[in-house]
Amino acid sequence: MPPTKLAFFRYLLIDEMLRSRSRPFPTKEEILEACNEKFGVNSISTIEKDMAAMRLDFDAPIYYDKRQKGYAYQDPEYKFLSVNLSEDEMLALSFVETLLGEFRNMPIFSLFSVAVDKVLDGLELTKKLHTEKRHLQQAIQIEQAPYLKGSDKLGDLLRYIAEQKVIEVSYQKYGSESTKDYLVHPYLLKEFRNMWYLIGYHEASGEVRTFGIDRITQVLPQEKDFLPQEKVNFDAESFYFYCIGVTALSEKPAEIRLRFEPFLANYVKAQPLHHTQEIIEDDEQKGCLLRLRLxxxxxxxxxxxGYGAGVCVEAPASLAAEIRREFEKGVxxxxxxx
Incomplete structure (x- = not known):
């Protein structure tokens, strides 16, 4: 281990001992003993240099208490890895903490809030952010996602993906009264409109398939060799590149041309439908014509x-015909x- 990294770990151990409530005011000898046990340090001078470096590089207020005959921090609120943030950075953290409240009902996402709380504690910002967060909660409203069936399985699925673990998924399709088991090599969790989906390689069919989390009744890890993405010609980053939603069909993307009437044109220009969107015509009277590759x-x-009469499909003709038939059925x- 490089000396600088080893020194930093010693700093962490010294910091822990200086803040200890069960054994306060450790002596140099006690610190040396702990560092010797963990890192093999056997010199008092090393401990002295470490504490001097902590004072110089991290502004650690280490002092020797003659009455207690040991070392401590003069400022009991000092934390070794505290960070000074600007007002804008603190506001940004407050904003993130407020947004995380949207996911608190989902077991896996509730861990994010716990992690943020720990970070805020380490930054010594918690008290101030609690006040600022209350103000932000009154100033921000976001769409509330309903409780998602199956969200309790997100944590396990995320772990199996990270560990590259083959799983057996019990899946109940819509309209079916029974479940079917699928042996899956999980690659990706994807969210679309408040619904979550598992994407993985299905051994029996030899295809990458999508499973709605709300329809998964059971997930069991299997002792089998995991097939990485490259072995099945799958790339999570490119799989949905030309796709809206989660149904990534095997067909190649097509050039889509959509003409929006003037009022709706302002919305699709401000919030593009997809990252491939291009504006090829823009007229205040005729609206705008978009080109997408999807x-x-x-x-x-x-x-x-969903845009109703506010949009017209100009190409391809096959898609225009399908949309027209759907409108005719509605009429x-x-x-x-x-």
């Missing part, structure tokens, strides 16, 4: 239908109503 899937069709349903 896989034509169910989610894309639902997105287009036919309303025509039968009294």
């Amino acid at each position: 896989i034509i899937n169910h989610e894309l069709k639902m997105l287009i239908l 036919a349903q309303y025509a039968t109503k009294n």
Whole structure:
């Protein structure tokens, strides 16, 4: 281990001993004994140099208490790795902490809040941020996601992906009364519109498949060799590159042209539908014409239908025909109503 890294670990041990409530005011000899046990240090001068470096490089207020015959921090609130942040940086942390509240009902995401609390404690910002967070909570409103069925399995799935563990997934499709077991090599967790999905390689079919977390009833780890992404020609970063939603079909992406009427054009220009979006025409009277490169899937069709008469598919013709048929079905349903 490099000397600088070893010295830093000694600093952490010394800091821990100086802040100890059960054994306060350690002597140099006691610090040396602890450092000898952990790091093999056998010289008092090393401990003296370490404490001098902590005072110089980290502003550690280490002093010798003659009455207690040991060392401590003059400022009991001092923390070795404390960090000074600007007002803007503190506000940013407050903002993140506020947003995390959206996920507190999900077991795995609640750990994020715990982690943030620990960081804030280490930065000695907790008290101030609690006050600022209350103000932010009154100033920020975000869409509240409902409780997601199956969210209790997210933590296990995330761990199996990190550990590259083959899993057996018991899956119940919509409309089915029974479950089916799938042997899966898990690669990715993806969120879309407050729903979570597991993407992994399914051995029996030899394909990468998508499983809705809300339909997974059981997950069991298996003692099998894990197939990494490159072995099955899968790349998590590129898999959804030309896709809206989670249905990444095997077809190649197509050039999509959508014309939005002027009012809606302002929305799609301010918030693009997809990162491939290009504006190829923009007119205050005719609206704007967008070009996108996307896989034509169910989610894309639902997105287009959601804009109603405010958008028209100009290309490809096959997609325009599908959207037209869906509108015709809708009109036919309303025509039968009294």
